[in-house]
Amino acid sequence: MAEPTRETTAVRAALSVIADVDPVIADAIAGELGNQRRQLKLIASENYASPATLLAMGNWLSDKYAEGTVGHRFYAGCEFVDVVEARAAELARQLFDVPHAYVQPHSGIDANLVAFWAVLAQRVELPGLERLGAKHVNDLSPADWEKLRLELGGQRMLGMSLDAGGHLTHGFRPNISGKLFDQRSYGTDPETELLDYAEVRRLAVEFRPLVIVAGYSAYPRRLDFAAMREIADEVGATLMVDMAHFAGLVAGKVFTGDFDPVRHAQIVTTTTHKSLRGPRGGLVLCQPELAEFVDKGCPMVLGGPLPHVMAAKAVALAEATQPSFADYAQRIVANAAALAEGLMRRGARLVTSGTENHLVLLDVATSYGVTGRQAESALLDGGIVTNRNAIPRDANGAWYTSGVRLGTPALTTLGLGTAEMDEVADLIHGVLSATTPAAAAAGPSKAKYAVAGGAADASRSRAAELLARFPLYPQIEL
Numbered sequence: 001m002a003e004p005t006r007e008t009t010a011v012r013a014a015l016s017v018i019a020d021v022d023p024v025i026a027d028a029i030a031g032e033l034g035n036q037r038r039q040l041k042l043i044a045s046e047n048y049a050s051p052a053t054l055l056a057m058g059n060w061l062s063d064k065y066a067e068g069t070v071g072h073r074f075y076a077g078c079e080f081v082d083v084v085e086a087r088a089a090e091l092a093r094q095l096f097d098v099p100h101a102y103v104q105p106h107s108g109i110d111a112n113l114v115a116f117w118a119v120l121a122q123r124v125e126l127p128g129l130e131r132l133g134a135k136h137v138n139d140l141s142p143a144d145w146e147k148l149r150l151e152l153g154g155q156r157m158l159g160m161s162l163d164a165g166g167h168l169t170h171g172f173r174p175n176i177s178g179k180l181f182d183q184r185s186y187g188t189d190p191e192t193e194l195l196d197y198a199e200v201r202r203l204a205v206e207f208r209p210l211v212i213v214a215g216y217s218a219y220p221r222r223l224d225f226a227a228m229r230e231i232a233d234e235v236g237a238t239l240m241v242d243m244a245h246f247a248g249l250v251a252g253k254v255f256t257g258d259f260d261p262v263r264h265a266q267i268v269t270t271t272t273h274k275s276l277r278g279p280r281g282g283l284v285l286c287q288p289e290l291a292e293f294v295d296k297g298c299p300m301v302l303g304g305p306l307p308h309v310m311a312a313k314a315v316a317l318a319e320a321t322q323p324s325f326a327d328y329a330q331r332i333v334a335n336a337a338a339l340a341e342g343l344m345r346r347g348a349r350l351v352t353s354g355t356e357n358h359l360v361l362l363d364v365a366t367s368y369g370v371t372g373r374q375a376e377s378a379l380l381d382g383g384i385v386t387n388r389n390a391i392p393r394d395a396n397g398a399w400y401t402s403g404v405r406l407g408t409p410a411l412t413t414l415g416l417g418t419a420e421m422d423e424v425a426d427l428i429h430g431v432l433s434a435t436t437p438a439a440a441a442a443g444p445s446k447a448k449y450a451v452a453g454g455a456a457d458a459s460r461s462r463a464a465e466l467l468a469r470f471p472l473y474p475q476i477e478l
């Protein structure tokens with residue numbers, strides 16, 4: 001019998017140690033791997049981190065408090081956390097060719113909050129303190145502090161509308177960013193469904209925001225960051241880009257020139273677990289004038305850093321600096337194009353009629369007469385995991401939606417190529433063509449559905465065949 005691989009030995013040993021304390025958790029960890037091995041993962045914001053990245057998180061670095069930054073901590077004994085954080089930041093600077101990187105954010109929301117507060121500190125708080133002849137907020141009288149506090153809270157932000165594919169953390173009211181900033185949104189052209197830069201400029205000139213946010217979680221096209229920076233400069237705004245979804249495409253040099261956000265924005269945020277294929281977490285990259293403010297992220301808006309996750313970020317960033325990552329990024333985009341082409345050839349309607357990045361937004365209401373919620377559930381029955389997503393001017397609202405968002409980073413990690421993407425398009429089309437809304441008391445349901453003629457079973461077995469050809473973590477056997 002063949003010797004187990006090092007990864008198999010490590011994971012088996014870890015699960016057995018955990019099971020001695022709580023078998024429910026050990027079983028759930030193993031169960032999650034089983035689930036992920038049974039489903040074709042098309043969630044655009046998910047991926048599969050490498051075993052090295054995953055293993056870097058399971059250790060005693062987690063036990064250390066390290067508020068502050070490298071060499072300036074509020075706790076003693078941070079020698080090795082400093083090594084970890086400095087290494088992760090160095091790799092991030094190198095990968096994205098940026099002067100400064102902050103690797104502590106625990107998530108995308110956190111990274112965005114660090115960025116917003118850095119811009120507010122640089123553009124509002126610091127000039128306010130200078131005006132009042134003070135060095136620190138603690139030196140201000142209660143009356144002066146109240147004035148500065150109101151000024152900090154009275155700033156404006158321009159961001160992409162949610163229904164055009166923007167993100168809740170870009171100034172929308174249910175999120176802290178929307179309570180902090182007076183926000184206005186730019187949308188997409190109703191005909192082409194593409195971003196209209198002239199309209200962004202018109203809004204910016206009229207609204208005069210402090211910050212313009214570019215970036216999306218459901219827009220299937222590239223953004224012209226050079227054009228966005230020109231608009232920001234014209235109105236005196238700071239350009240912030242949230243590249244969480246497409247950071248892997250920036251790292252892999254698919255988005256270059258006008259389309260590389262790091263070349264054009266003063267500050268860029270990202271998560272590390274999407275197309276970048278790292279651990280769950282965030283990064284902030286910025287120009288030198290914002291660095292000192294970004295570095296105050298903890299304890300300004302972040303709890304103590306997660307040293308074990310920073311270690312895993314460093315491992316993933318080291319992987320992303322390898323030439324094979326650029327090849328991976330190219331294949332993500334080629335696969336999304338093949339998936340889009342395969343769906344359109346079968347008669348489906350896609351928002352913007354195509355894709356230029358890692359995602360495809362399928363209009364399931366127009367194409368198949370179902371809601372996003374019904375499509376998402378029917379596809380899961382067919383062994384395909386996706387998420388429902390609003391489309392521009394969505395008649396079904398944000399809960400049921402009219403769209404399903406499909407992304408290729410995860411399946412590309414498994415090694416599927418353009419030929420397999422056409423097969424995936426066939427599976428999706430097969431399931432959704434057989435799906436109809438079920439009847440409810442007040443007309444057709446928006447949630448209940450039926451899949452006719454064994455289409456879901458047929459899809460599930462074809463998905464299983466594909467997954468057997470392109471296994472997840474082949475080096476791990478539980």
Ligand code: DSN
Nearest residue numbers: 044045108167217245
């Ligand atoms: N939840 C992420 C996504 O799925 O796009 C964004 O926050």
